[in-house]
Structure formats: C-alpha cells, structure tokens
Amino acid sequence: MTNKVLKMFGFLPIALAMMTGPGLVGAQESSSDTVRVAVVRDMAGFDPQQFVTGNFYLIKNLYDSLIEYTPEGKAVPSLASAWAIADDNLSISLTLREDVLFHSGNQFNAAAVAATLEKATDPERGQNVFSTMSVVKDWTMDGDFQITINFKNPTSDRQMLDLAQFLLPIDPAGMDNVATAPAGTGAYLLEERLVGQSLTLRANPNYWRKGEPATETIVFTVFDDDDSATAALESGIADIIYSGSSRSAIRLGDAGYQIIKGPGKLTQVFRINSTRGPFQNQKFRQAFNFMMDRENILRIAYSGLGDITALPWAAVSPAYDASYIKEFAFDVDKAKALLAETGLSAAEMNDWALLVRSRETDQVIAQIVQASLAAAGLDIKLNVLGAAEWREDLLGGNFAAVVAAVGNVQKFPSRVSTNSIYRTSNNPVFGDPHPHPDYVAAIERVNTTVGSDADVQAAYDTLNRVLVEEAFVIPITTYETGLIVAAPNVSGFTVDIDNMFVARTVVVK
Amino acid sequence: MRKSFQSATKTIRNLMTRKGVVFSVFFLGALSFLAIFADLLGFDYLTQNLIASLQPPSAEYWFGTDELGRDILSRVVYGTRTSLVTSAGAVTIAALLGVPIGLIAGFFGGWRDAVLMRVVDVMLALPAILFAMALIAILGKGQMAAMIAVGITGTPSFARITRAQVLSLRNRDFVTAVEAFGGSATYAMFRTILPNSWSPIVVQAIVLASVAILLEAALSFLGMGVAPPTPSWGEMLRTGKSYLYEAPYYAVLPGIILTLTILSFDTIGRAMTDLLEGRHDLGDHTSKDAEPTK
Numbered sequence: 144m145t146n147k148v149l150k151m152f153g154f155l156p157i158a159l160a161m162m163t164g165p166g167l168v169g170a171q172e173s174s175s176d177t178v179r180v181a182v183v184r185d186m187a188g189f190d191p192q193q194f195v196t197g198n199f200y201l202i203k204n205l206y207d208s209l210i211e212y213t214p215e216g217k218a219v220p221s222l223a224s225a226w227a228i229a230d231d232n233l234s235i236s237l238t239l240r241e242d243v244l245f246h247s248g249n250q251f252n253a254a255a256v257a258a259t260l261e262k263a264t265d266p267e268r269g270q271n272v273f274s275t276m277s278v279v280k281d282w283t284m285d286g287d288f289q290i291t292i293n294f295k296n297p298t299s300d301r302q303m304l305d306l307a308q309f310l311l312p313i314d315p316a317g318m319d320n321v322a323t324a325p326a327g328t329g330a331y332l333l334e335e336r337l338v339g340q341s342l343t344l345r346a347n348p349n350y351w352r353k354g355e356p357a358t359e360t361i362v363f364t365v366f367d368d369d370d371s372a373t374a375a376l377e378s379g380i381a382d383i384i385y386s387g388s389s390r391s392a393i394r395l396g397d398a399g400y401q402i403i404k405g406p407g408k409l410t411q412v413f414r415i416n417s418t419r420g421p422f423q424n425q426k427f428r429q430a431f432n433f434m435m436d437r438e439n440i441l442r443i444a445y446s447g448l449g450d451i452t453a454l455p456w457a458a459v460s461p462a463y464d465a466s467y468i469k470e471f472a473f474d475v476d477k478a479k480a481l482l483a484e485t486g487l488s489a490a491e492m493n494d495w496a497l498l499v500r501s502r503e504t505d506q507v508i509a510q511i512v513q514a515s516l517a518a519a520g521l522d523i524k525l526n527v528l529g530a531a532e533w534r535e536d537l538l539g540g541n542f543a544a545v546v547a548a549v550g551n552v553q554k555f556p557s558r559v560s561t562n563s564i565y566r567t568s569n570n571p572v573f574g575d576p577h578p579h580p581d582y583v584a585a586i587e588r589v590n591t592t593v594g595s596d597a598d599v600q601a602a603y604d605t606l607n608r609v610l611v612e613e614a615f616v617i618p619i620t621t622y623e624t625g626l627i628v629a630a631p632n633v634s635g636f637t638v639d640i641d642n643m644f645v646a647r648t649v650v651v652k
Numbered sequence: 653m654r655k656s657f658q659s660a661t662k663t664i665r666n667l668m669t670r671k672g673v674v675f676s677v678f679f680l681g682a683l684s685f686l687a688i689f690a691d692l693l694g695f696d697y698l699t700q701n702l703i704a705s706l707q708p709p710s711a712e713y714w715f716g717t718d719e720l721g722r723d724i725l726s727r728v729v730y731g732t733r734t735s736l737v738t739s740a741g742a743v744t745i746a747a748l749l750g751v752p753i754g755l756i757a758g759f760f761g762g763w764r765d766a767v768l769m770r771v772v773d774v775m776l777a778l779p780a781i782l783f784a785m786a787l788i789a790i791l792g793k794g795q796m797a798a799m800i801a802v803g804i805t806g807t808p809s810f811a812r813i814t815r816a817q818v819l820s821l822r823n824r825d826f827v828t829a830v831e832a833f834g835g836s837a838t839y840a841m842f843r844t845i846l847p848n849s850w851s852p853i854v855v856q857a858i859v860l861a862s863v864a865i866l867l868e869a870a871l872s873f874l875g876m877g878v879a880p881p882t883p884s885w886g887e888m889l890r891t892g893k894s895y896l897y898e899a900p901y902y903a904v905l906p907g908i909i910l911t912l913t914i915l916s917f918d919t920i921g922r923a924m925t926d927l928l929e930g931r932h933d934l935g936d937h938t939s940k941d942a943e944p945t946k
Contacts, residue, residue: 243937358935368894369894370893370894370896390894394897394898436702439702442702443702443705443720499880501875503891503894506880506891507719507720508698509879509880510720510880511700511702511720514698514700514720515675524879525879525880526879527793527874527875527879527880
C-alpha cells in the first residue's frame with residue numbers, strides 16, 4: 144500500500160525537492176540493518192542464466208559465480224577456489240569450495256556445477272548462457288569438488304575464465320523451478336516478493352564468505368519511473384537508486400549524492416535486419432556508420448555518461464579500438480555518397496520504419512537518428528511500441544531497424560554473440576544460414592586463436608573490420624547500466640564486472 | 653430561416669455579454685488561427701538545435717526549447733492541431749453514433765429503447781480512459797486510433813442527451829401532426845424531431861470537445877497518442893515531467909495552454925447550457941447569486 148501511495152504521489156517529493164533544492168541530502172537516517180534500494184523495473188525471473196538487466200539487482204545477491212573479476216578484469220576465486228588451464232588450451236579444471244551450502248541446505252559440489260552446465264547447453268533452458276556454451280565440448284567430474292570443462296578447440300584463457308565467471312551454480316533440487324524460486328548459494332535468501340511492488344531479501348545465515356553479508360535485510364522497491372525513484376532518494380525513503388537514468392545521476396551527484404559506476408557498460412546500437420528491404424544492400428547499411436550523431440546522442444540521452452563508439456566494445460574490452468571512432472565519425476556527406484552508390488531509388492530507401500521503445504531515452508535517440516537520416520535524405524517514420532511489444536519484435540527479429548543495447552561487451556570479444564543480433568547460429572533476426580558468413584568466420588577465428596599476442600590481435604582486428612563492413616549493427620555509444628546513486632551515509636560498495644548490484648558488503652551508517 | 657438566424661444572433665449576443673465567454677472565444681480563436689496558419693507564420697516544430705537543448709524562455713524561444721533544442725512554442729502550436737483535430741474527429745464520431753442511437757431509442761421506445769440504453773449503460777460504466785486504452789490496444793496507436801477511441805467513449809453522452817430530447821418532443825403536436833399526415837418514422841425522427849433537438853446536442857458537442865482534448869492528452873501522456881516527432885500536448889507534458897527540475901517551463905507552459913483550452917470550451921459550454929435553460933441574463937445572474945441574502 145505504501146508503495147502504491149508513494150508511486151501515485153511520486154511527484155510530491157519532486158516538487159518538494161524543487162522548492163528546497165539540494166539541501167535534503169542525507170536528511171533522514173535509515174536503520175543500519177536494512178538497505179532500501181529503489182529500482183525502476185521489476186525483475187524478470189530468478190534464473191541466473193536469464194542475464195537481462197531487469198535481473199541485475201538480484202543475480203549476485205541470490206547466486207555466486209564460479210570465479211569473479213575485479214573491476215580491472217583480474218580473475219579472482221569465488222565458488223571455485225582455484226583453477227588450472229591446460230597447456231593445450233583445451234580444458235580448464237576448477238577446484239570448488241567445500242564449505243558452501245545452497246539456500247536449501249544442500250551441499251554445493253561438482254554435481255551441481257555439472258547440472259548447471261547441463262541446463263546451459265540446453266537451447267530451451269540455457270537462456271543467455273546457451274550461446275556461450277557453443278565452444279564447450281563436455282565436462283568431467285573428478286571427485287565431489289573438482290570439475291574439468293573441455294573445449295572443442297583450443298580456447299583462449301580469457302574466454303575460459305569468462306565462461307567460469309558467467310556460470311552461477313544452481314541447486315539441482317531447485318533447477319526445474321528456478322525461474323520462480325531462487326536456488327542459489329548467494330548472500331541473501333528471498334524473504335518476500337510483491338509482484339510489481341517490492342522484493343525483500345534476508346541475510347543467508349550459512350553464507351560462506353565470512354563476515355558477510357554486512358546488512359541483514361535488503362528491500363528493493365519498484366518504482367514506475369526514474370523521477371519517482373529519484374524523489375524517493377531525495378526524500379530519504381530510499382538509500383540507493385540502482386539503474387536509474389544518467390540524467391538524474393548527474394543532478395543528484397551535483398547535490399552531493401554518490402555515483403558509483405562500474406566497468407560493465409552496455410553499448411547502444413542501431414540494429415539492422417539485413418534480410419529486409421533496402422537493408423539487404425551492403426552500401427546502404429554502411430552509410431549508417433556515418434549517420435549516427437554520436438556526440439549529441441551521448442550528451443542528450445545519457446548526459447555525457449559513457450563513451451561514443453563505432454564498435455560494440457567497452458573500453459576495457461581487449462578488442463577495443465579507438466581509431467574506428469574517428470574513421471566512422473558522423474558525416475552526412477560520406478553517408479550521402481554511399482547512399483548514392485546503392486542504386487536504390489528514394490522510395491526504396493525510405494520504405495521502412497524505425498522500431499522504437501516507448502522509453503524516453505529511446506525516443507530521444509530515435510528522434511536524433513531520424514533527424515540525422517533526414518539530413519542525409521532519408522525520410523523515415525518511427526514505430527513506437529510499449530516495452531512488451533517492442534521486446535517481442537526485437538527478439539523475434541520483427542523489425543527493419545531498431546535502437547537497442549547490447550551487453551557483454553567488456554569481456555572476451557566473442558561473448559558479444561550472446562546478444563540476439565550477434566548470434567552466429569539460431570539467430571532470431573537473420574535465421575539460418577547466417578547472411579554474414581564473414582562475421583561468423585571472424586568470430587570463429589577469435590574463438591580459436593590462442594597463439595601469440597599478435598595473432599590474437601589480428602583476429603580482433605579482422606572482427607572489427609568485418610563488423611563495420613557488414614554493418615548489420617551500428618554502435619553508437621556506451622552507457623552506464625546498473626548505475627548506482629547512493630546517499631552519503633551508504634558505503635561498502637563492491638563494483639561488479641557486469642555492473643550487477645552486489646549488496647553483501649553494503650552498509651548504511 | 654430569417655427567424656432562426658435572428659435567434660442564433662441573439663444567442664451569440666447573449667453569450668458575448670459574459671467576459672469569460674469573450675475571453676474563451678478569443679483564446680480559442682487565436683489558438684485555432686495559429687494552428688491553421690502555423691506554416692505561414694514560420695513556426696517550426698521539427699528542426700533540432702541540439703546545442704541549444706533545454707533553453708529557458710527568451711526573446712528567441714518564447715517558451716524555451718525541449719531536450720532536442722526544438723522550439724516549445726512551435727510544438728505547442730502544432731500540438732494544437734493534434735488536439736483540435738482529434739477532438740473534432742472524436743466529437744463527430746461520437747455524434748454520428750450517439751445521436752441515431754438516442755433518436756431510435758427515444759422515438760420507438762419499448763425493447764429498442766431498453767436494449768440500446770443498456771448498451772449505453774455498459775459503456776458509461778466503463779472508465780473512459782480504460783475503454784480508450786483498450787480500443788487503442790486493438791486498433792493500434794496513432795491519431796486516428798485515438799480519435800476513434802475517444803469518439804466511442806463519447807457516444808453514450810450523445811445518446812443520452814438525444815434520447816431525453818426526443819422523449820420530450822415525441823408526443824408534441826407537431827410530431828403527431830407529421831405522423832397523422834403519413835410521415836414515416838424516419839421522416840419524423842430526422843426531419844421533425846432532430847431539427848428541434850439541436851441545441852442540447854450542440855452544447856454537448858462543445859462539452860465533449862473539452863473532454864476529448866483532455867482524454868487525447870491523457871492518452872498521449874501515457875504514450876498511446878501520436879508518434880514522435882509529431883507534437884501533442886500530452887506527449888509534451890509526459891516528456892516535460894522528466895525535466896521538471898532542470899526545465900520546469902517545459903511541462904508547465906504546455907500544461908497551461910491545455911488547461912486554458914479545456915477551460916475555454918467548458919466556459920462556452922456552460923454558458924450555452926445556461927442560455928438553453930432560460931437563464932439569459934447571464935452576466936447579472938452570476939453577480940446576483942453571489943450577493944449575500946439580506
């Protein structure tokens with residue numbers, strides 16, 4: 144009830160904040176045994192293999208990874224206390240901790256990891272992890288706490304570690320119902336969920352990391368929009384906003400709140416369905432490399448929090464190459480020249496609509512893109528859909544072009560193929576056979592190159608060149624996902640490589 | 653003809669004795685003028701000036717600029733087109749559906765009346781905004797869909813008003829005379845009763861126009877109106893809400909225009925209702941009522 148009232152009258156704290164200015168920072172103290180987190184969307188499910196941003200505030204609190212990364216990308220132990228990569232780069236052996244229990248009280252062991260791998264390799268159940276498993280041949284258990292994952296081809300160290308970091312073991316006893324009931328080893332247990340309103344987590348008394356979690360209860364309150372969440376923080380109703388907008392974060396930062404950014408950015412891209420209409424023409428697609436007004440999109444849609452990019456990678460990615468930003472800078476004249484080479488009529492070039500999510504940021508980007516296209520002579524309409532319809536069309540490939548983010552761009556480059564548009568097989572947009580065989584080959588080369596640094600770099604360079612030439616995805620800008628804005632009395636943040644919310648070390652003074 | 657012209661002139665003259673009505677007519681007239689001749693007057697709602705986003709009101713931008721550096725005044729003016737066209741279309745649809753329903757129900761009575769009025773009751777029982785949203789979910793988003801949705805939600809009020817008017821006229825001598833001379837039911841309904849029922853229907857049209865504008869704005873506010881970059885007041889309020897802290901004028905100024913427009917339609921509608929109820933001396937009527945009893 145409180146949540147409903149809060150949401151209904153969310154504008155009142157906004158008005159209050161407007162009248163009183165930034166003086167409200169830290170106006171109210173909260174109890175130290177509870178951390179109150181405002182989120183702007185409800186969770187999608189409890190399956191840790193459903194790596195969607197809506198679940199990012201839950202996954203690392205209910206589950207643990209086999210290994211973890213520091214913000215700098217260094218692998219550190221987690222549920223796996225040690226690992227060894229074979230000299231031939233065909234396997235990785237993981238030694239598992241023996242003092243870990245699942246929330247059910249069941250022992251965490253190699254059988255649980257094997258069951259989790261089994262789920263991940265199932266195209267029906269593997270969710271976002273499935274495509275990552277394409278490089279895995281099989282696995283073998285060597286006792287209760289030792290497991291070896293074997294790969295089809297020699298695989299780079301980084302890719303193996305990425306896979307281990309991506310795996311969050313699920314209790315075999317809860318495997319079948321994991322979408323609706325968490326079954327992990329994480330620092331918190333699910334206490335209560337009120338669909339669309341709130342979610343409460345309670346400290347796991349058997350948690351294996353000594354001294355953690357630091358706070359007994361975490362309450363996530365779902366707000367309808369960023370403004371209401373911001374008002375909640377300013378009025379002291381929440382201690383933290385997770386995954387709010389960059390614009391609000393900048394304003395709150397100016398008012399004295401903490402902004403915690405992580406390395407796990409998303410990349411906003413212009414996705415193109417190259418099987419449709421004028422987009423079957425490669426020159427036409429390539430023209431879009433020059434039609435993205437990246438600087439202004441970053442400044443207006445994300446208040447400058449992020450980086451412009453012409454490749455999908457975040458800056459920490461080993462495949463990141465800043466030179467592409469200059470080469471593919473916004474240039475209407477270059478775009479016009481390429482459009483002129485397409486041989487398409489004006490009617491053919493304008494025979495499509497840009498699919499747009501009804502979210503404010505998406506509409507802003509879409510309108511800037513629309514204006515840029517108009518400057519190059521393309522007159523296109525926007526097809527604005529609500530979140531559910533938009534997602535259905537996006538994941539079903541029912542679009543000509545759409546602006547939508549891609550993730551996993553801060554890790555091993557081939558991990559980008561976990562995103563639907565980048566999948567090398569079973570691609571929901573392109574179908575099979577894949578219409579861009581050069582891209583598939585480039586990903587394969589990246590996956591299988593384990594030689595010298597020069598060889599590896601050459602594989603990355605090839606992939607980057609193929610990406611801009613095939614131009615079925617036009618990267619625009621990276622932006623902060625999982626941005627944390629916190630009151631000054633909150634501390635102990637653990638920055639996650641994927642920008643997931645890690646509550647176990649957070650305290651409110 | 654001459655008599656009805658004189659009557660209309662007298663009605664307008666009476667209406668114009670009210671300051672509120674004068675202001676409302678002037679305001680709506682000015683708004684309509686700007687909306688119709690926006691292109692000729694140089695308003696540009698589309699051109700982005702990205703380096704001038706969220707500029708406060710100034711000599712260059714009277715209402716400031718939005719997040720994409722577009723002139724808010726121009727977007728308000730073009731938004732007027734969206735609102736007025738949607739409103740006019742919705743009122744037309746509502747009248748075209750509602751008036752015949754009311755005519756048939758009132759004229760024939762009996763089971764036809766019972767069936768039609770129960771249908772109308774069901775429609776009235778549904779909240780207009782929810783009904784409109786459900787229709788848009790079926791029809792898809794866009795101005796036409798909004799127009800149809802708002803029009804259908806306005807149908808019951810026309811049906812009710814028309815039916816009430818028909819019931820009051822149905823047994824009058826001039827109707828009986830038409831029937832006695834062999835006039836068909838259709839003739840009696842559309843050529844005899846309807847011409848004598850126009851006044852409350854016109855008033856209802858004006859009242860519904862304000863409701864339609866509000867409903868269209870509400871739908872746009874919820875993201876179910878016209879697609880960007882076409883401006884609408886509701887969409888401006890929705891987007892402007894997100895910038896209340898940085899640029900309060902963004903939401904407030906379109907909001908004021910929306911409020912004044914609804915208020916203007918409502919003022920005219922209420923004044924006409926007063927006139928039809930026989931309270932012609934409108935200007936004095938209000939002030940006399942306000943005086944304390946001695």
